[in-house]
Amino acid sequence: MNKIGVIANCNKPHAVAVLDRLTQKAKSLKMELIAFGTTADLLPFASQVDEKAWPAKADVVMALGGDGTVLRAIRTLKGTPIPVMGVNLGSLGFMTSVTEKDVDDALDVLTKGAFSLSSRTLIECKRTHNIEIISHDYALNDIVIGWGASPRLVTLGLAINNEEVTSYVCDGMIISTPTGSTGHSLSAGGPILLPETHAFLINVICPHTLSTRPLVIPDNSTISIEALALPKNKQLIISMDGQIQKTCEQGDRLLIKKHTQNVQFIHLPGYSYFTLLRQKLHWRGSNV
Numbered sequence: 258m259n260k261i262g263v264i265a266n267c268n269k270p271h272a273v274a275v276l277d278r279l280t281q282k283a284k285s286l287k288m289e290l291i292a293f294g295t296t297a298d299l300l301p302f303a304s305q306v307d308e309k310a311w312p313a314k315a316d317v318v319m320a321l322g323g324d325g326t327v328l329r330a331i332r333t334l335k336g337t338p339i340p341v342m343g344v345n346l347g348s349l350g351f352m353t354s355v356t357e358k359d360v361d362d363a364l365d366v367l368t369k370g371a372f373s374l375s376s377r378t379l380i381e382c383k384r385t386h387n388i389e390i391i392s393h394d395y396a397l398n399d400i401v402i403g404w405g406a407s408p409r410l411v412t413l414g415l416a417i418n419n420e421e422v423t424s425y426v427c428d429g430m431i432i433s434t435p436t437g438s439t440g441h442s443l444s445a446g447g448p449i450l451l452p453e454t455h456a457f458l459i460n461v462i463c464p465h466t467l468s469t470r471p472l473v474i475p476d477n478s479t480i481s482i483e484a485l486a487l488p489k490n491k492q493l494i495i496s497m498d499g500q501i502q503k504t505c506e507q508g509d510r511l512l513i514k515k516h517t518q519n520v521q522f523i524h525l526p527g528y529s530y531f532t533l534l535r536q537k538l539h540w541r542g543s544n545v
Contacts (some may be wrong), residue, residue, distance in 0.1 A: 258316040258317045258370070259287070259288050259289060259316065260288070260291060260315050260317075261283065261288055261289065261291065261316070261317055261319055261364070262314065262315030262318040262339070263276070263279065263291065263296055263319050263321065264326065265296045265299070265320075265321040265322055265346075266322030266326045267295045267298075269321075269323075269346040269347065271346055271357055272299070272321065272346060275321060275346060275357050275360055278360055279300075279321075279360055280300060280302045280303075282361045282364045283302070284302065288364060288367075289303075289304060290302060290303035290304065291303060291304045291306055291311070291314045291315050292304075292305060292306075293305060293306050293308045293311055294308065308333060311333055311334075312339060313337075317339060317341070317367060318330050318339055318341045318342070319342050320341060320342070320343050320344065320353070321344040321346055321357075322344075322345075322347065322353070324351060324352045324353060324398075327343040327350075327352040328352075328398065328498045328499075329500065331520055332500070332501075336395075336518045338518060339521075340522065341520060341522055341523065342355060342367075342372075343522070350537075351439045351440075352436070352522065354522070354524050354525070354528055354533065355525060362525065366526070367523075371526060372523045372524060372525060372526070373523075373524045373526070373528060374521050374522065374523060375452055375453070375522040375524060376519045376521055376522075377435075377436045377520045377522060378435065378455075378476055378515055379395050379397055379434070379515070379518060379519060379520060380396055380400060380432065380434055380514065380515060380516060381393065381395040381396075381514060381515075381516045382395065382396070382400050382432075382495070382497065382511055382513045384495065384503065384510070385509070385510050385511075385512060386509050386510070391509070394497045394503070395497070396434075396437075397436055397437065397498060397520060398433065398434060398436055398437030398440050398441075398498045398499070399432060399433040399440055399498065400431075400432045400497055400513060401429060401430070401431050401432075401441055401462075401495070401499075402429050402493055402494070402495050402505060402511060403427075403428050403429015403430065403493060404428075404493065404494045405487075405493045405494055406490075406491060406492070407488045407491040409488040410428065410465060411484065411486065411487050411488070411491070411493060412424055412426050412427075412486035412487075413425050413429070413430055413483065413484060414481075414482070414483040415430070415480070416480075416483075417478050417479070417480055417481070418479055419481070422472075424485055426464070426465040426466075427461050427462055427463055427464040427469075428462040428463040429461075429462040429463075429493070430459065430460070431458075431459070431462060432457060432458070432459055432480055432513050433457065433459075433460065434458075435450035435451060435452050435453070435454040435458075437458075438458055439534075439537075439538075442458055442460045445460050445462055446460070446471070448471060448473070449534070450473070455476045456473050456474060456475060457474050457475075457480065457513075458472070458473055459472040459474065460472075476515050477515065478514070479512060479513070480513040481510060481511070481512055481513075482510065482513070483508075483509070483511075484507050484510075485507075487507045492505065493505040
């Protein structure tokens with residue numbers, strides 16, 4: 258892997274210093290850096306490309322920032338099966354498994370091929386109205402339907418594989434991949450799924466009942482969510498990974514299923530998901 262695509266959150270305090278280190282290390286290893294936009298402005302050594310041409314140029318993509326930067330990088334790949342390495346320039350980040358101090362080592366690992374790959378599920382979402390497709394998007398973490406201009410409750414109908422589950426009077430609903438189980442769904446009381454789990458997680462936001470619990474279903478399922486009843490003049494917001502937003506009106510239906518293409522994450526030797534959970538969630542265990 259000698260052609261390294263680089264996308265960075267240039268607003269991070271250490272971004273400029275880390276990109277400079279990356280440049281010097283890439284030069285010493287005779288690796289080519291490829292970048293576009295504001296990242297390219299801070300990488301004069303890099304080959305500058307148009308964002309649309311980006312997926313065809315790189316062997317691997319390094320996303321420097323937080324989880325949001327990783328999600329942005331994945332969107333720019335548009336389904337191209339190029340592996341992604343997340344470099345953490347912040348404090349949290351479940352997808353950025355490489356610390357900024359390990360950037361030099363990361364390039365050494367790429368040249369030697371001494372890394373591991375983790376395959377992550379993507380989900381796609383089609384919004385329809387009277388069987389007409391209104392929009393078609395995909396997400397790595399989650400698809401959330403809810404919020405909107407009015408704080409009043411809505412009624413959402415849920416079906417799985419064309420079989421009715423039930424309807425919920427609630428604030429909204431979260432459909433999460435295993436990767437996204439540590440995100441919005443976790444904050445709403447959902448369980449943590451290991452990234453390689455072949456499952457989807459369905460979590461209702463503030464349901465108007467005490468009996469509702471999160472559902473874990475096989476990831477070969479097709480999920481249907483219908484906006485059955487909305488307050489007058491209210492539009493719901495559909496959020497993909499918290500970065501792409503669309504609106505949803507009464508009578509709209511979301512059809513959600515597994516995307517045909519997975520995302521491959523690169524991890525350095527010694528990577529452990531449980532170590533990551535202990536660090537990020539401050540798990541200490543029970544006192545003995």
